Every structure is written in structure tokens, then in C-alpha cells.
Amino acid sequence: MEKLLGKGGMGCVYMGVHPGIGSRVAIKFLHPQFSHDEKIVDRFFNEARAVNVIGHDNILKILDLNVTEGHRHYFVMEFLHGRPLQALLRHNVSVPLDVAGPILLQVCDALEAAHKRGIVHRDLKPDNVYLITMKGKKNFVKVVDFGIARMTDDAGISTGKTQTGMVMGTPAYMSPEQGSGASNKIDGRSDIYSLGVMMFQLATGRLPFPGSNFGEVLIGHLQVPPPPPRSLNPLVPEAYEPLILKCLQKKQEDRYASMKELKHAIEACMDQLRISKELPHSDDTDTDTQLHPVEVRPPSFPGARTPGRATGPGSKNRISNPNARPGGARPATRPAPGATARISQPPTRLTPAPQPQQLGRAPLFAGIGVLAALALGVGGFVVLRRSDAPLASAPVRAQTEIVRQEETPVFLSVVSEPLDAQVVATWKDGEKRGAAPLSLEVPRNAKVHFEFRKSGFIDYAMDVIADQPQTVQAALKAVPRPPPPVAEEGSERRSQPEKRRKRDRAPKVPDGVVDVLGDLK
Template sequence: MTDRSGEIIEKFTLHRLLGEGGMGAVYLAQHVLTDRMVALKLLHDSFAGNHEILARIRREAKAAALIGHPNIVEIVDSGTDANGVPFIAMELLKGESLDGLLEKIGPMPIPLASYVICSILDTLQAAHLKGVVHRDMKPENVFLNQAHASNVPQVKILDFGISKFQSMDQQNMSLTRTGTVMGTPYYMSVEQAMGQKVDGRSDIYSVGVMLYQLLTARLPFCDSNYNRVLLQIVTGDFPPIDQIRPDLPPELVAIVHRAMSKNIEERYPDCHAFMAELQQFWILYDPAEIFSSLGDATIETRSVPLKTPTPQLTDPKLMAAAQTYGSPRVTTAAVGQSLETDSKKGMIAAILVLLVIGGGVGAYFMFKSEGEMKAGTPTAQNPEVPVVNAGMEPVMEPDMPVVMEAVMEPDMPVVMEAPLPAEIAINVVNVPKGASILLDGKKTTLPIKLPGARGQHSLVITAAGYEPFVKNIEYRADVHLVFDANRIQKVTVNSMKPPVDNPMEKPMDTPMDTPMVTPMDMPSSMPVDVNRPDF
């Protein structure tokens, strides 16, 4: 991308290039009338006239303005240059991303991780109260902004570009359509990974994953194949956090596990409820003490105009509740860096992902790469160079379908849903003996009673000798199905073939031509149960 430093775009003079990302470049810019310095993100020329990208930019600006919270990055202006190339001018941030700090120090002390997560939750609570769900919470979208002369960075949340406005018509207001997945796979809740309706509790799951990662420096679900990650989220169990970091207090372990529950009803009902339990692990510490304990890893202090400090808990009830908690435990024990992978489960996961995510739901997703900033991007170690997040937009693969959300006007009517039954029954006949039955990733038996669980549900039945039976069920009325999966054709097994490479061992940066699993992802040979009755 050509360096456009020195040009004037609408009201802004571009001073110098700060970094390039997958969809554009970020410049240090200055408003020609007010002299305000901003970070201006200019997209690639290929996006000129792209109404869908403009819709996303407008949505981010609208979300920030609607929420009006000091810990959400301010959108100063947006528009297009003379050639129709979109830009967005944002508040200039100085510091580093939460992801960068995590990479620098590894597993975080309990008070630090708890303080940062509580600041995030306080901000998201304000968003949720305005009907906005972020849908892409992750450490890369959290910035520790050293915006005032103290040792306490201000936590800033970035990228509301794929946020969802819950008050609008569900059929029209969303970038996503039925069965479309938006966000970063590692932090997705079950309902988001399945392309179902999300609400604030989906953000709570993502923040729970972030807390898990800050405390262990590991992700709960990780794989080289994005679709297998989605299947793990839907059907698998993550390693309990106390197995990775056994020094954690049982109360903190329970908090993390509740936030990451697959069942949305078992999570915290809102962000303040999550905060009320988590704040006990930092509330007795001075925030400056929490950050100063990092020593050489402390974010560098700079003198800049004062801004609102990192928010304390805004609910008086939460502050009162904090008085009942004892002194938190501070530990920085090292943890392991790898998990053993079961190759057989990996192959099964790849097959089921193709059916459940591919055929059953037809899901696509936008994946944001972790390394968008090219070499030479300014870092927090250089106090003269403002640091901005140039990785706010997803990297678009050439063959990846781009699904963008239309911007809705404020007077869009809300569609009222018809009353739903208190409970529905799901039954399937002709199911082979010994079959495994999963509803939303959990084992169950037929007939299934489903009380008050609105939205779509995934039913997967697997039986020896048959292809998986996959159905998406809408919670509206009783469901009666017939097991009609095809039998698996007999195959000839060449036992002399050398073992194939484990598909789970692909490096994370292996290029992906398409977000869907294809037969190329499958090993050249697979184990076959020769003791089956029909073999």
C-alpha cells in the first residue's frame, strides 16, 4: 500500500504511517481546524465504494456514541477520501494491547488479571444496557492506554465493528444471517459458534476465556484448524483451569468455569454479577500497586492530557459486597505450554465439523489474524511514537465469503415474536442400538424434553456403520424425526501403509484457502472397525 503521508483526507492531514494491517494502514493524523491528533485508519483502495465496509465503520461509530463510556475508544470521524476509499479517525492511544502484555509477562498475577477483567466487564455492562453486544472480545481488542501521568493504564475496548444492536429487527439488523459465525473462533460461545442468536451472556463467555488465558497464558480450546476449534467449543470440554494452574483459589476457579459454561443459562446473568464475584481478588489492592508489581514489564508512563481513569465499580451494591471478602492470594506460578492431543478424536472432530458446521449450519466466519501488524510497527518501548491498533479489521482471504451487516435506522420497528411453548419434545425413531445422541454438544437420551430453550439447537446422532445424523431444530413445537442416515460403505484396509501425519500437528500459520473443512484436510487412511456386524 502506497504511503500517503502528507496528504489531506477530508478534515485530516496525514503526518506519518504508524503501521499496516490486513485491510489498510493507520496514520498519525491531525484535524486541520482543531489541531487534534488522531489515529486515522485508511482502508486499501480495493474497498473504494464498498458499502458493506462503510456500514461496518458506521456501526462502530454508532456503537461508541450510543454507549458513551470512557473506556471505549472514541470514534472522532469517518468517511471516504476523494476516490471513495473508507477511513475512520479514532482517539489516539498510547501504550500496548492486553495481548502484548500477556505475551511479555506470561501468566498474570491474580490481582492484575482480575482488575483488568473487571474494568472490561464494567465497560461491557454499559454496552449491554444500551442493547449492544460486542461479539469479538479478545485480548487484541483491549488496549492498556497510558493516557495520564500515573502507573494505572486506562483499559480501552476496541472494535465494535461487528457488534449487534439487540433492539433492532433480528432479521435485518445483523451482519450475520442464519448460520453465519462472526468473531474470533477461540473466544466464541457455543451459541455464537453455531450461528445462533447471541446476547450479553455471549460476551461474558468470551471474557471468561480471556480470564482463563490471562491466568494461564493458554487458550482453553486450540487447534490448527479453525473448524475443529468450533467443534471443540460445541462438543468438547476444556482443561479445568486448576489443572493448569493448581495454585488458584477454588473460588476463582469456580468463577472462571461458570463464565465459560456451555449452557448460556448457567453463566452469569450480566457483567455486574460476574464482577461482584471477581472483584474480591483485586479490591484490597491499590491499582497502582497492582501494575507496579510487574517491575520491568510495567507499561511505560507518559505525560499526556488527563483523561478519565480506568473505571472503578460503578454499582454501590458491588462496592458494599467487596467489604465482605478476605485478602486475595497473589501468585505467579509458571504453567506448562502444551496439551496432549488425541489424534483419533481429531479425525472424528474434522468429520463432524464438516457435517455439523458445514452441512448442518452452513457457517462461515471472519477470522482475525494475530499478526496483522507488519515489522516496524511502533511499540510501547518508544515513547515518541503513539501506538495504535492496526489489526481491528479481519484479514480477508481471497475465497472467503464476506458477509456484512446493514446499518439500520433508529426507527426500525421491532418484530414481536409469537408466544413459545414452555417445553417441547424431540423424538427420533429407528435409531440403531448403542447410538450416541448429542443435543447442543451434551450427551442425552431419547425422547428429549427441552424446557424454554429458545433459538436453534443442534442434534447429532452417531452410530456404528452409519454416517452422522445431523439436524438443526428450532424451538417452536414438538419435533418428530426418523433416523435415515446412510450406511457407510465397506472399505479395504491396507494395514501395510505407513502412518500418516497427525492432522492436529499443522502449525497455526498454515494458510487456509477456505474456512470450511475439505477432504484435503483428511488423512489418507483411517482406522476401520472390522468387528462391526455389517463389515
């Protein structure tokens, strides 16, 4: 072993070199404090078992697994040199379909192979999709980290099943059935949902359900309809948006039935848009120049932590966007969440930018995170900016953006606790009715009046100023139950003798079985 590449809560990864042939590998060790826990050891080796069963070129290869004399459990993996897909998303840029499409098709291939063998990944996210150069082609996919993969009965692998009610995965990308702890319902369509979150993020530069804590994110996955990607980034192809939204359906049966079906839908969309499905050559730099922030768009997901202006008694029930900056101001040189990437002329200089904090649990695989940092330098990602761009045009662009914001409708998501409350939303020249959760578009800065009704609960009303996309949530109170009648003093004592007299006057029923005519059997 040459050096430590990374540590995690369960283990650590070292780079190793074969002493005879000099080939590099990555070695993952389980922390010694877990070596006597059979369930943890089984889960640790679960990744090696799963990958060995699947055997696909787009999945990280596991070469060996064993236990040292000192009772240290480990397995050996191929050494990857490249970057995780997350590297393309760290600055909230959108990734055009001609770059994202070939990557997504490979992910579909890898997961389709896993699902055919009865294996569900359960932690699909950009950090677990690694991009390397293979045979002169860039962006060759390696799906990694099957450590919490679920083996169905078809997998043919003896392993403990997840306990019902246990939530496993990364909150930002987990399916509704994962978030609710319904482990018995998890199947390949759960991975399709997670891939849908990735597709949304690649298309818009942001997550469909951001949040400052697990509860906020979970509410989004379980109740809130995702905002249409084109409402956040108009450059998303119109033919592509329905594919993303179908993957993000709350009910499994409403999503694509398989990764193969999703792959065919992506291919058909790319064919319709005349987008090549081929991977770029390793010496092709065009794919990198397409990833850079440009026009700042308003916060796009339901509810900004920059407080919106809710009025009336319902203001305390409104959830705000946790991603927005207080005051709404942002430096012009930094992209806002939801910013899209576009450039009119080729860039002439690369400017490194610092890495922001990432959502979700830290990944641990084959030295991947460390290798990405080594490959990309300290910044890990670059923001491309034309150094000779005229600065004087900035105010004009800002004024144009303000006008565009005023003309752009605002997307509102409406949820209720409990679910399925009947909602009536009214604003000037508009109205929408339906059962929560629901979504609607209204004119920017419109005053929207909401009424919530549900049997057994007190009606609730609130007003919201639609100055930005947001989530409107109402927690209804149950109708108080009337108190039980109070018996008059002494009535209970008087009723007991009366009950005994009625019992004594009742006809005696003989022991045994009586037929319908009353004769004793």
C-alpha cells in the first residue's frame, strides 16, 4: 500500500501497487471496531458481491476480497482516474443534453444490468457516477458504491434484508418509498426516481427538492410536485422535460417501468433533437467550455429562505427556500442557485473557483474523491469566463433581467398536513382548485388567496404574495370532539338495581345448542 486516499464512517481507502507487475489498485478496509459485527461485515462485503454478480463494463470492478491476519476485512478494486459527475454540478451550472445524454445512457445500461440480476443500487447520485477516459473517449461512466444495494430474491445472494422502516440512501436523491422507510416496496423504479433527480439537476443546475434539513427534503419527495425544469431553465428542450417529470412521479407505477424503457425514451428524444449519442474524443475540449454560469435567474424551487411576503394568519405556515441568500443580493461574479450556463464566444481563460459544500453523505469509494481533486487541482472545477468581456454591459444585462423576471410567471407548490385537503387558490383573473399536493403558475407579485378544507378539520385560509417560486404549506387542525356527557350524581347507583331486575325477568336459555325451532339438541 502506498498512501491513504480517503476515510469514511465505515472504512478507509488506500492506493496499492502490485509488487510484481506494478499495477495500481484501490483497497477498501473496514474500520477495525466493526470487524466483529456480522451485519456490518456482511454489508461491507455486499458491494463486492453485488458488483461480481452484475459484471458490467460501466460498473466499478471488484478484484478480490479477504480478511487479514489481524482480522481486518478488505476488498480490492480497480483504480479509477477521472472525476465524479458531481464535479460538473458544483457551481450550479446546467449541463446541456448533448453532454449529459451520453452519460445518462451509460448509467441506464449499468443499472439495467443490475436490475436484471435482482440488485437495486439505492444510492444513485452524481458522486457515485464516475467519469473516466476509456479507449480515447471522454466521459466513460463507472457506477460505484453498491455498499447499500438491496438484493432481491432474484439476485441469488445470501444477505440480510433491510429492516422495514429503516431509511437508507442520500436524502437529496432518495425515492419517496425510500424516504418513507418502505423497504419492501423498493425495486428498480426507485433507482429510476434517483436518476430523475440527477436528470433534473443536470438540466437546471439545482435539485428539485432542496432543503436545510432531512425533514424539508423528505416533505419534498413525499408531497411536493417538482417544478417544471423549463420554468427554471428555458434552455431545457421541450421534448426532454416530460422525461424528467415522469421519472419523478411519486407513485412507482407512474414512472418508467424499467431502465431500458427510460433509455429508449432518452435516445428517442436525442434523435428528435439531432443530438449525437457518441462519447466525445479525449482531445475534445468543447464539452468543458459548455459548463459555465451566465445569467442569474431568480431562486427557483419552492420557497426561499430569503423570506417571501406572506400576509395574514397563514404567514407562519409558509415554508421558505433554504437556498436563497438573505436579502436576495448576490455578487455578479458568482452564479446563483439555478443559474444556467451559456456563452456566446469561446472562452479565453480558465479561472479556478472554490468548491462549495455538498449535500448528502460523504462518499467512500476507490479513492475517487481524492483522485478527482488530484486530477482537477485544488479547485476541483473551473468556471470559464471571457477575460476581455466588456464590463460596461453589466448594468444593461441587469436591467434586462429585471424586466424578464417581471414578465416570468411564478411557480407555486401547495402542500397540506394532512394530505388531500381540498384547495381553492384565487388571484386576479385566475383560479385553481384541486387536492393537495398541487402546483400552479401565477403572475409574478400576484396576491394569491388560498382556502384549505378537509372533513374533520377546521377550514384554513391564507394569503401569499407570489414574488418568487415557493412552497405554500398549511397545517390543518382537527375539529375538537365534544366532551362525553356527564352522568348525574347517583344515576349510576340507581341504574345497577334496574339492570339486575331486567336480567332476572329475562327468559332462561338452556345450556346446549338450540336449533331454529327452539328445540334443545
